[in-house]
Amino acid sequence: EAQVTQNPRYLITVTGKKLTVTCSQNMNHEYMSWYRQDPGLGLRQIYYSMNVEVTDKGDVPEGYKVSRKEKRNFPLILESPSPNQTSLYFCASSLSLLAGGGNEQFFGPGTRLTVL
Amino acid sequence: GQNIDQPTEMTATEGAIVQINCTYQTSGFNGLFWYQQHAGEAPTFLSYNVLDGLEEKGRFSSFLSRSKGYSYLLLKELQMKDSASYLCAVRAYSGAGSYQLTFGKGTKLSVIP
Numbered sequence: 513e514a515q516v517t518q519n520p521r522y523l524i525t526v527t528g529k530k531l532t533v534t535c536s537q538n539m540n541h542e543y544m545s546w547y548r549q550d551p552g553l554g555l556r557q558i559y560y561s562m563n564v565e566v567t568d569k570g571d572v573p574e575g576y577k578v579s580r581k582e583k584r585n586f587p588l589i590l591e592s593p594s595p596n597q598t599s600l601y602f603c604a605s606s607l608s609l610l611a612g613g614g615n616e617q618f619f620g621p622g623t624r625l626t627v628l
Numbered sequence: 629g630q631n632i633d634q635p636t637e638m639t640a641t642e643g644a645i646v647q648i649n650c651t652y653q654t655s656g657f658n659g660l661f662w663y664q665q666h667a668g669e670a671p672t673f674l675s676y677n678v679l680d681g682l683e684e685k686g687r688f689s690s691f692l693s694r695s696k697g698y699s700y701l702l703l704k705e706l707q708m709k710d711s712a713s714y715l716c717a718v719r720a721y722s723g724a725g726s727y728q729l730t731f732g733k734g735t736k737l738s739v740i741p
Contacts, residue, residue, distance in 0.1 A: 545729070554733035555671070555715065562726055570728070602670060616661060616673035617729070 514539045516620035518603050524626045525593055533588045533623050535603030542608045544586040545570070545617065546578065548599040555602070561586055562608075593627040600624050630654040632732035634716050639738045640706055648701045648714050648735045656721030662690050662701045663715040665734065671715055675701070703737075711739045 516537045525531055537544065545560040547570075557570030561580040575597055577589040586605075590597060601624075604617040631653040640646040652660070659678040663671035677683055677692035677699060689702040701714055713734040722728040 547731075552733070555731040557728070557730065560728070568722075568726055568728075571730070616676060617671075619670035619672070621670055 516603055516605055516618050518620035518623050522624050526628050527594055528592050531590050535586045535620060536584050537605040541605035544605045546588045547602045550599050595627050598627050630718055630720060630730040632716055632718055634732040634735045637736045642706055642708060642739055642741050644706050645704050650699045650716030650732055652697050652718045654718055654720045658721055659719040660692055660699050661717040665713045665715060706739050708739050
C-alpha cells in the first residue's frame with residue numbers, strides 16, 4: 513500500500529531532551545516536507561527537500577534540523593526541544609514539486625508532540 | 629513571501645451548495661491546491677488548478693483566476709461527512725530551481741441537518 517508513515521504517533525518529552533521523528537514513504541517520491549499545525553495558525557512548513565541531499569528551510573525552521581540521506585526517509589530532529597514546539601507535526605511527500613502536473617502531496621498520519 | 633486568505637469558519641445546510649473562497653498574493657505562482665482535513669486527521673488532496681477556469685470532480689469543483697489572485701472551492705449536495713476544514717495551498721517558484729508550497733489557515737465548514 514502506498515503510504516507515508518511517521519513514528520512515533522504520540523510523544524511526551526521534557527525540555528532539552530533530543531528527539532527524532534521519523535518519516536518514510538514507499539512511493540519513490542522526490543519531494544518531502546515537514547509541517548507543524550497549531551490552532552489558529554494552520555499548517556506551516558518547517559523544512560522541505562526537493563531530492564536526496566537537497567534540503568531547504570520553510571517558514572518556521574528555527575529549532576529543527578532535517579536530513580535526506582536516502583530518497584524514502586526524511587527525519588525531523590529537535591536537538592533541544594522547548595515547550596513552544598508542542599504541536600501536531602505532519603510529514604508529506606509528492607512525486608515532485610515541479611510544474612507540469614498536480615503533484616499533490618500525500619500526508620503521513622501526524623505526530624502529536626508535547627514538550628513539558 | 630506569500631499571503632493566503634480564507635474565511636475562518638462557514639456553516640451550510642445538508643443538501644445545499646457552499647463556496648469557499650481563497651485569495652492569495654505571491655510571486656512566481658505555479659499552481660493552487662485544495663485539501664480536506666477532518667478533525668484529528670491528515671489533510672487529503674481534493675483538487676488542483678494551474679490555469680484559469682473551473683475544474684470539476686464529482687460533487688467538488690475548483691475555480692482559479694490568476695489575474696485576480698483568487699480561487700474558490702464549490703461543494704454541491706452537501707453531506708454531513710463534508711464537515712471538515714478546507715485548506716487552500718499555493719505553489720510558487722522560490723528561486724534556484726526550487727518550489728515552495730504554502731498553506732492558508734483553513735476554513736472550518738460545519739454542515740447542519
